[in-house]
Amino acid sequence: MLRVGRILHGTTAEGPGRRTAVWVQGCSIRCPDCINPHLFTTRGGYDASCAEIVTGAAVAHCEGITLLGGEPFDQPSGCADLAAAAQDAGLGVIVFTGYVHEDLARRGEQERRLLAHIDCLVDGPYQAANPETRRALVGSTNQRFLHLTDRYRDYDPALAKNTVDVRINPDGTIEVAGFLEHSQLDALSTPLGKRPRQHRRL
Numbered sequence: 326m327l328r329v330g331r332i333l334h335g336t337t338a339e340g341p342g343r344r345t346a347v348w349v350q351g352c353s354i355r356c357p358d359c360i361n362p363h364l365f366t367t368r369g370g371y372d373a374s375c376a377e378i379v380t381g382a383a384v385a386h387c388e389g390i391t392l393l394g395g396e397p398f399d400q401p402s403g404c405a406d407l408a409a410a411a412q413d414a415g416l417g418v419i420v421f422t423g424y425v426h427e428d429l430a431r432r433g434e435q436e437r438r439l440l441a442h443i444d445c446l447v448d449g450p451y452q453a454a455n456p457e458t459r460r461a462l463v464g465s466t467n468q469r470f471l472h473l474t475d476r477y478r479d480y481d482p483a484l485a486k487n488t489v490d491v492r493i494n495p496d497g498t499i500e501v502a503g504f505l506e507h508s509q510l511d512a513l514s515t516p517l518g519k520r521p522r523q524h525r526r527l
């Protein structure tokens with residue numbers, strides 16, 4: 326089981342190919358200016374089973390899953406179970422973390438188990454003072470793409486483009502995934518008449 330804020334199947338805005346994005350609930354790092362402060366608390370969100378997430382990814386014809394946050398390494402056991410189940414099903418695994426790999430490798434058994442089931446780790450905290458303007462998927466220049474397997478080694482974030490996934494739900498709520506500046510989010514809100522609920526990467 327995993328505490329999640331949101332799951333989005335079939336998005337192309339959260340990494341190479343068609344993916345299931347899982348925003349975990351809870352982040353103890355709390356980078357200044359994080360765009361997802363509603364994911365800081367561990368009291369929000371809902372419980373989701375790993376089997377349910379992997380089945381949803383298969384039904385949506387996804388190539389892989391992306392774990393982001395919130396902070397996946399604040400739930401290392403649940404995220405390790407999910408990453409292992411995803412790889413068993415043939416899915417690739419990308420994880421965004423605000424910690425750095427060198428620290429994670431020293432932390433504990435569950436952290437190392439999660440690392441063992443990641444194909445590409447994007448590490449480092451969001452630093453608003455060092456905005457990234459060249460590479461896709463990351464918000465600041467300190468963040469690294471670490472290929473722990475060969476699966477995504479050909480993916481070059483400097484050649485890729487950031488994309489945005491906008492979905493209007495049957496109840497009229499709007500959800501946005503991908504990379505949008507606050508001003509772009511506001512511009513989207515005006516014609517739609519509602520402020521979208523956004524989860525994005527940093």
Ligand code: SF4
Nearest residue numbers: 352355356359395423
């Ligand atoms: S950017 Fe990521 S690690 Fe930093 S506070 Fe936000 S969710 Fe946590």
